[in-house]
Amino acid sequence: MRPRLAAFRTxxxxxxxxxxxxxxxxxxxxxxxxxxxxxxxxNSTTWLEYSQGTKLMVQYLLLTxxxxxxxxxxxxxxxxxTQKHTAYFNSSLPTKVIVHGYRALxxxxxxxxxxxxxxxxxxxxxxxxxxxxxRASFAYNLVVENYKEVAVQISVLINQLTKYGSTLESxxxxxxxxxxxxxxxxxTLFEGKLGRITGLDPAGPMFKSADPYDRLDSSxxxxxxxxxxxxxxxxxxxxxxxxxxxxxxxxxxxxxxxxRFASIFIYFPVYGYVICDHMRALHVYMSSxxxxxxxxxxxxxxxxxxxxxxxxxxxGHFNGTCPQIGLLKNSGITASPLPNQEKVYLLTSAxxxxxxxxxxxxxxxxxxxxxxxxxxxxxxxxLPETEIKLxxxxxxxxxxxxxAHPEQLCKIDSVQLKNIGGRFYRQGEIHFEYICISEIPQTxxxxxxxxxxxxxxxxxxxxHDFVQVC
Ligand SMILES: *[C@@H]1O[C@H](CO)[C@@H](O)[C@H](O)[C@H]1NC(C)=O
Ligand SMILES: *[C@@H]1O[C@H](CO)[C@@H](O)[C@H](O)[C@H]1NC(C)=O
Ligand SMILES: *[C@@H]1O[C@H](CO)[C@@H](O)[C@H](O)[C@H]1NC(C)=O
Ligand SMILES: *[C@@H]1O[C@H](CO)[C@@H](O)[C@H](O)[C@H]1NC(C)=O
Ligand SMILES: *[C@@H]1O[C@H](CO)[C@@H](O)[C@H](O)[C@H]1NC(C)=O
Numbered sequence: 001m002r003p004r005l006a007a008f009r010t011x012x013x014x015x016x017x018x019x020x021x022x023x024x025x026x027x028x029x030x031x032x033x034x035x036x037x038x039x040x041x042x043n044s045t046t047w048l049e050y051s052q053g054t055k056l057m058v059q060y061l062l063l064t065x066x067x068x069x070x071x072x073x074x075x076x077x078x079x080x081x082t083q084k085h086t087a088y089f090n091s092s093l094p095t096k097v098i099v100h101g102y103r104a105l106x107x108x109x110x111x112x113x114x115x116x117x118x119x120x121x122x123x124x125x126x127x128x129x130x131x132x133x134x135r136a137s138f139a140y141n142l143v144v145e146n147y148k149e150v151a152v153q154i155s156v157l158i159n160q161l162t163k164y165g166s167t168l169e170s171x172x173x174x175x176x177x178x179x180x181x182x183x184x185x186x187x188t189l190f191e192g193k194l195g196r197i198t199g200l201d202p203a204g205p206m207f208k209s210a211d212p213y214d215r216l217d218s219s220x221x222x223x224x225x226x227x228x229x230x231x232x233x234x235x236x237x238x239x240x241x242x243x244x245x246x247x248x249x250x251x252x253x254x255x256x257x258x259x260r261f262a263s264i265f266i267y268f269p270v271y272g273y274v275i276c277d278h279m280r281a282l283h284v285y286m287s288s289x290x291x292x293x294x295x296x297x298x299x300x301x302x303x304x305x306x307x308x309x310x311x312x313x314x315x316g317h318f319n320g321t322c323p324q325i326g327l328l329k330n331s332g333i334t335a336s337p338l339p340n341q342e343k344v345y346l347l348t349s350a351x352x353x354x355x356x357x358x359x360x361x362x363x364x365x366x367x368x369x370x371x372x373x374x375x376x377x378x379x380x381x382x383l384p385e386t387e388i389k390l391x392x393x394x395x396x397x398x399x400x401x402x403x404a405h406p407e408q409l410c411k412i413d414s415v416q417l418k419n420i421g422g423r424f425y426r427q428g429e430i431h432f433e434y435i436c437i438s439e440i441p442q443t444x445x446x447x448x449x450x451x452x453x454x455x456x457x458x459x460x461x462x463x464h465d466f467v468q469v470c
Pocket of ligand 3: 092
């Protein structure tokens with residue numbers, strides 16, 4: 001035990017030394033003003049302070065590759081380059097502006113540094129974080145009355161920044177929930193000339209039926225995208241951008257507990273638990289930033305049609321390229337002009353990094369006397385199995401379904417099928433002319449995996465192994 005403890009102590013003191021050294025380095029590089037200062041942080045608010053009106057309204061935190069772990073406070077005075085610590089903001093680089101949403105408890109949003117660091121990892125940019133916690137706490141309806149004023153304040157800063165060399169096009173706003181509409185209104189004030197706005201589950205309550213002028217819409221920036229994950233409660237259910245990603249239908253997210261009483265909690269602290277669906281947009285976006293796990297969407301008129309295999313390509317408005325969540329220019333959309341309010345659907349997994357493979361299952365049966373029900377299972381060794389249930393009607397012979405699977409097509413080792421129809425009123429034996437599985441979007445040269453001519457009796461498990469290499 002002893003030597004280990006000693007080693008640990010040495011390590012600790014090394015860490016302490018490294019930290020001191022880092023502060024020392026900073027003090028040389030940045031001048032004494034910021035040295036030994038603590039990192040700037042959100043100005044969290046209590047309701048008491050709110051009612052006394054003693055705190056700052058809006059402040060800005062700046063993070064760059066030089067200070068990715070330690071925000072500095074930023075204001076338009078800092079643009080005066082005679083003041084040392086402003087050397088950080090580089091107006092020839094693009095700027096990401098992060099705007100949080102409603103803060104019921106006046107607490108700081110804990111995810112901000114994660115998003116900032118993921119952005120800085122990918123691109124050399126200025127990250128400006130808007131801290132409007134002071135205006136964003138208190139009752140939701142009062143906060144909604146405030147959001148335009150906050151947007152006006154932000155626009156004043158952006159105006160200053162353009163005087164120092166930033167272009168409007170170089171701004172990319174990332175707004176969470178109500179922050180998406182704040183960003184949208186900043187965009188309105190600049191007549192849609194900002195570069196990009198990403199709305200992460202833009203807030204729904206009090207916005208769904210609002211005039212586009214009052215909410216995020218595709219005229220607010222050169223490119224506007226939104227990710228929808230809770231459109232039945234806190235998120236907006238209508239498309240608001242050039243492209244709108246609806247994850248798992250946009251309402252209920254895998255891995256989030258259901259609560260029928262969610263809406264009751266909107267003014268209450270029991271919060272973190274209930275807003276799982278709503279915050280999923282943010283977590284998926286964060287995870288998409290390094291591009292290690294593609295999240296592509298399929299244009300479709302509804303989630304039901306998408307699941308029914310009716311929207312398996314990105315031809316048409318997207319000119320053959322499916323839009324992808326993340327930092328690709330225009331979400332990877334190459335079509336021109338850009339689509340408008342185009343809903344795209346995708347399935348995700350329940351945990352980071354969230355991406356899943358979309359597998360299309362196609363069945364053709366001989367005509368049925370009675371309806372049937374089958375369970376189909378996709379197996380990739382070592383991974384959770386994917387199970388889907390299909391109802392077979394008597395008036396159809398071809399059935400399709402899209403499902404999410406953790407692996408790509410060539411890593412599906414076997415497919416299983418079981419007739420699970422009830423004893424007397426469902427078809428006892430089903431003849432399948434074929435079962436085919438393929439991955440969408442389909443890649444040229446990769447054929448679906450098909451098995452032909454199968455009879456399946458009730459209760460008997462049928463399985464077929466694929467021998468394939470990727
Ligand atoms: C919070 O606001 C107060 C008053 O406006 C200011 O003096 C203080 O530095 C701020 N705190 C942080 C952590 O930014
Ligand atoms: C910059 O700051 C200095 C000193 O505080 C001041 O004299 C000068 O007018 C400022 N310049 C601008 C452009 O605001
Ligand atoms: C600002 O960014 C530009 C473009 O990347 C770079 O050439 C320049 O050196 C940067 N300026 C400072 C002061 O870091
Ligand atoms: C990308 O980010 C995710 C989530 O933040 C992380 O799990 C993954 O390791 C990262 N991948 C790469 C290649 O950096
Ligand atoms: C579609 O893409 C092709 C190249 O892939 C391009 O030549 C064509 O102009 C595009 N059409 C539209 C309408 O964007």
